[in-house]
Amino acid sequence: MNMRQDVAAGVIGVSENFLGKVERGGETVQWGLLFQVMQELGLKVSVEVPDEIAGETRAQIVRAFNKPAMTMSPSTSTSSSDDLGRLMFAIEKSLSDKAR
CATH class of the missing domain: 1.10.260.40 (lambda repressor-like DNA-binding domains)
Structure with missing residues (x-):
């Protein structure tokens, strides 16, 4: 740039x-x-998750984001929650785009 x-x-x-x-x-x-x-x-960022592993992938992402949140301060865990929300949104969007 x-x-x-x-x-x-x-x-x-x-x-x-x-x-x-x-x-x-x-x-x-x-x-x-x-x-x-x-x-x-x-x-x-675009995330494409194959349909056959989408459910397990979501569960793994949630576990990965929740594990460190337990050891962080409340302000840091809020940031992790925001990041998780963005990532989950990207996955859901990818899945809905594939369904079209």
């Missing part, structure tokens, strides 16, 4: 360090901030 990393980070509202981790494919970035970066850059 021809934008310096420090400028982009300031516009998006994240640290330059965080944006650098995203660009390098860091394995420990926060989902909420990652979605914020993607939204500000106009990027969208």
